[in-house]
């Protein structure tokens with residue numbers, strides 16, 4: 001058995017022992033500012049990543065490292081509070097084991113969240129954007145090194161259009177506004193230059209951030225359906241006079257966190 005297969009088997013055994021009656025169907029990854037979602041989990045069981053072999057130990061302020069199991073409405077969920085970013089170590093496959101474990105546990109859908117910079121002047125900070133497609137600007141893949149034909153993943157409809165329609169309906173029913181657009185993945189950790197932001201706008205991106213794309217690729221490789229939401233914390237560099245920093249991202253995310261999390265909880269509860 002490979003080291004990865006052993007880690008998966010051990011993490012699975014731990015989850016089955018700590019939450020024997022829970023069969024999550026939806027996996028959720030929480031990005032900066034989305035931590036409020038865990039308030040909407042009923043009867044949660046919390047398991048620190050340190051108890052789960054192969055789960056990452058995040059190094060980023062504002063990101064914890066806990067797996068929450070429970071329900072949202074009647075939906076059984078597994079919520080990952082904390083993800084590994086490519087900019088932490090250079091590796092972009094840090095979420096490979098967690099996603100395989102959650103799939104083995106029964107998850108068929110991955111819901112992703114992140115904080116992002118807006119590239120559209122009519123999509124200001126505090127907006128929510130449904131991701132309809134992405135630009136893998138970093139040109140890195142978590143599948144590099146795998147063999148066999150399944151690594152050649154079809155990325156058409158990677159962000160599931162049926163799930164997107166459903167999410168839009170839920171948000172509309174609440175009278176809230178939901179933007180839609182293309183998310184560009186920049187490896188980071190530095191923010192973009194104003195010239196890079198101008199380039200991204202020309203390339204057709206609507207938002208930019210430092211996460212999500214590797215997990216979408218991993219999820220599609222595993223056959224999971226993907227829904228992803230960006231919380232807009234700022235305009236891209238050079239588009240406004242605000243000064244970009246991680247503290248600014250976190251304070252903006254904090255401000256809109258409760259509202260965004262409530263909407264997301266309703267979306268998750270309504271997913272097939």
Ligand code: HPA
Nearest residue numbers: 115116117208209210249
């Ligand atoms: N760029 C990259 N990542 C981000 C940004 C940004 O402007 N805002 C939040 N995450």
